Amino acid sequence: xxxxxxxxxxxxxxxxxxxxLNAQSAIGLDTETTELDPYTGRLRLIQLAxxxxxxxxxxxxxxxxxxxxxxxxxxxxxxxxxxxxPRPIKIAHNAKFDAKFLKHNLxxxxxxxxxxxxxxxxxxxGDIEExxxxxxxxxxxxxxxxxxxxxxxxxxxxxxxxQLEYAARDxxxxxxxxxxxxxxxxxxxxxxxxxxxxxxxxxxxxxELAGFYMHKDRWLEQLAIVEKRRAELAEELQxxxxxxxxxxxxxxxxQRADINLDSHQQLTQALERLGIPVPDSTRNWKxxxxxAQYPVIxxxxxxxxxxxxxxxxxxxxxxxxxxxxxxxxxxxxxxxAPTGRFSCTNPNIQQVPHATEYRRCFSGYPxxxxxxxxxxxxxxxxxxxxxxxDPGFMAAFNSGADLHRVTAAQVFNxxxxxxxxxxxxxxxxxxxxxxxxxxxxRFSMMTGLSAPEAxxxxxxxFATYRGLDNYLREAxxxxxxxxxxxxxxxxxxxxxxxxxxxxxxxxxxxxxKNTPIQGTSADILKxxxxxxxxxxxxxxxxxxxxxxxxxxxxxDGDQAKEISQKVERAMCAAGExxxxxxxxxxxxxxxxxxxx
DNA sequence: AGGGCGAGCCAC
DNA sequence: AAACGTGGCTCGCCCT
Numbered sequence: 001x002x003x004x005x006x007x008x009x010x011x012x013x014x015x016x017x018x019x020x021l022n023a024q025s026a027i028g029l030d031t032e033t034t035e036l037d038p039y040t041g042r043l044r045l046i047q048l049a050x051x052x053x054x055x056x057x058x059x060x061x062x063x064x065x066x067x068x069x070x071x072x073x074x075x076x077x078x079x080x081x082x083x084x085x086p087r088p089i090k091i092a093h094n095a096k097f098d099a100k101f102l103k104h105n106l107x108x109x110x111x112x113x114x115x116x117x118x119x120x121x122x123x124x125x126g127d128i129e130e131x132x133x134x135x136x137x138x139x140x141x142x143x144x145x146x147x148x149x150x151x152x153x154x155x156x157x158x159x160x161x162x163q164l165e166y167a168a169r170d171x172x173x174x175x176x177x178x179x180x181x182x183x184x185x186x187x188x189x190x191x192x193x194x195x196x197x198x199x200x201x202x203x204x205x206x207x208e209l210a211g212f213y214m215h216k217d218r219w220l221e222q223l224a225i226v227e228k229r230r231a232e233l234a235e236e237l238q239x240x241x242x243x244x245x246x247x248x249x250x251x252x253x254x255q256r257a258d259i260n261l262d263s264h265q266q267l268t269q270a271l272e273r274l275g276i277p278v279p280d281s282t283r284n285w286k287x288x289x290x291x292a293q294y295p296v297i298x299x300x301x302x303x304x305x306x307x308x309x310x311x312x313x314x315x316x317x318x319x320x321x322x323x324x325x326x327x328x329x330x331x332x333x334x335x336x337a338p339t340g341r342f343s344c345t346n347p348n349i350q351q352v353p354h355a356t357e358y359r360r361c362f363s364g365y366p367x368x369x370x371x372x373x374x375x376x377x378x379x380x381x382x383x384x385x386x387x388x389x390d391p392g393f394m395a396a397f398n399s400g401a402d403l404h405r406v407t408a409a410q411v412f413n414x415x416x417x418x419x420x421x422x423x424x425x426x427x428x429x430x431x432x433x434x435x436x437x438x439x440x441x442r443f444s445m446m447t448g449l450s451a452p453e454a455x456x457x458x459x460x461x462f463a464t465y466r467g468l469d470n471y472l473r474e475a476x477x478x479x480x481x482x483x484x485x486x487x488x489x490x491x492x493x494x495x496x497x498x499x500x501x502x503x504x505x506x507x508x509x510x511x512x513k514n515t516p517i518q519g520t521s522a523d524i525l526k527x528x529x530x531x532x533x534x535x536x537x538x539x540x541x542x543x544x545x546x547x548x549x550x551x552x553x554x555x556d557g558d559q560a561k562e563i564s565q566k567v568e569r570a571m572c573a574a575g576e577x578x579x580x581x582x583x584x585x586x587x588x589x590x591x592x593x594x595x596x
Numbered sequence: 597a598g599g600g601c602g603a604g605c606c607a608c
Numbered sequence: 609a610a611a612c613g614t615g616g617c618t619c620g621c622c623c624t
Binding site: 260262263307308312313338339351433434435436439442443446455458506509511513514515517518 | 619620621
Binding site: 605 | 613618619
């Protein structure tokens with residue numbers, strides 16, 4: 001590894017450096033910034049590593065102060081072209097971070113990405129114990145230690161020699177690291193999946209830069225209503241549940257010792273004092289059956305709903321609105337789950353309650369901007385149909401019939417047009433349940449059927465869909481035997497279990513059924529993001545949220561119709577790359593607010 | 597004080 | 609015979 005570096009501070013130096021870098025097949029890329037947020041922080045250094053040394057570009061030398069000037073500085077054009085080109089490949093650890101700053105500051109869309117973080121995650125194959133910081137990954141694959149002590153130092157002013165050496169080393173190490181990671185990706189047959197992930201980096205950076213507009217005042221109004229209701233419910237509950245203190249007050253009455261309504265311990269004790277038979281847990285679905293008999297339980301359940309709304313989706317979200325943009329810029333983890341699904345934090349805008357009171361706070365902005373809301377119709381069940389080749393499932397999808405209705409007709413042995421709402425509802429739960437490897441016990445609890453009835457329905461279900469039964473059995477067995485599973489893109493998930501532990505074995509069986517389905521759904525979404533990037537370039541559209549099988553795009557009102565067609569086209573095309581025998585269906589809507 | 601963990605509940 | 613998968617967030621509780 002060559003950590004020799006030269007500082008680039010003039011147009012001439014930059015041109016020469018870029019000329020030389022352009023001759024490389026791959027270069028290490030790292031940036032140093034004054035903050036973690038591109039809207040409030042400044043891009044200070046760009047380090048580009050080649051075998052003959054590291055070029056450190058000091059952007060303060062190319063700017064007269066303001067951020068906006070960088071993007072217009074003609075001297076940076078060769079650099080911008082280098083970054084955007086598919087070659088040389090840019091190797092970065094968590095490339096999304098650098099990509100956001102490069103886009104915001106230079107207007108450059110990072111092209112030809114190799115992300116050592118994502119590669120490392122893929123190789124770990126879903127082992128959530130393994131860490132993937134550059135330090136850890138470099139040690140794991142190169143036996144080199146990287147000192148990150150300068151990372152959080154101040155990059156705003158004159159830089160020390162130690163800072164520059166750190167900066168150079170971080171970029172230089174990426175070259176040998178990539179070699180090792182490529183070997184491992186090839187050995188594990190993960191190259192195709194890696195390309196899928198790498199091509200997704202820039203779309204995800206774009207989503208985070210775009211942010212999702214949340215109507216602050218509307219949100220606060222909603223919170224005020226909920227807070228008032230919470231106070232009423234809490235008072236009512238304390239009146240019933242609080243203990244009368246033994247100590248009388250000064251004026252003779254008794255004092256009320258309120259309980260903590262959010263403490264399961266105290267709650268259980270209080271309910272027992274009232275003679276209510278408390279189940280083994282105070283979970284909502286366990287308490288639900290008691291609500292009719294005991295009004296206090298009904299009140300408690302409403303309190304919980306309201307309390308949850310207030311704590312999880314309350315003031316905190318307002319505080320996450322970016323002062324520079326007025327929008328929520330959530331943090332998406334591209335490989336958030338072992339299956340390849342995204343996860344999302346600060347805030348998690350994948351879990352905003354479905355109720356319109358909340359969803360209506362999310363809209364296009366400014367006025368005139370619309371939301372295009374597009375989601376895959378029953379994508380996981382279509383994947384299951386494709387994998388299993390079950391004729392019944394395939395026929396339902398190919399005919400365009402209502403799958404749940406068809407299932408109900410077959411399982412309950414009634415003509416299609418005589419399926420009751422209850423029967424269709426059962427069938428729906430059944431269809432979704434099998435994707436997770438549901439058992440009779442859980443199904444009976446979910447539906448209220450007796451255990452024998454539930455078993456009977458499941459037996460009938462799998463007798464109807466023999467192909468499904470066979471496929472799922474085999475998937476479960478394979479997972480236990482191979483201790484791994486793969487998705488359609490080849491993504492690998494390893495399972496660890498103790499052969500003597502029945503629970504762990506059945507867990508592995510369920511994972512074996514679910515992982516290929518959930519993971520392939522994630523593959524398809526990621527492919528769609530890549531295709532969408534091309535479709536949406538040179539339009540007013542920006543992706544503002546992704547929720548596993550849904551993409552939310554914001555666009556100018558006069559382009560919304562055209563954009564929605566592009567979104568649908570890209571999503572279908574992505575699905576069809578993986579599903580060859582089952583049709584892919586995408587439902588799109590154009591709306592002012594995030595309401596379908 | 598602050599971290600870890602489980603319970604509970606939101607999304608898909 | 610068969611305990612439905614993946615996350616994040618907040619709380620209480622327990623620990624150091």
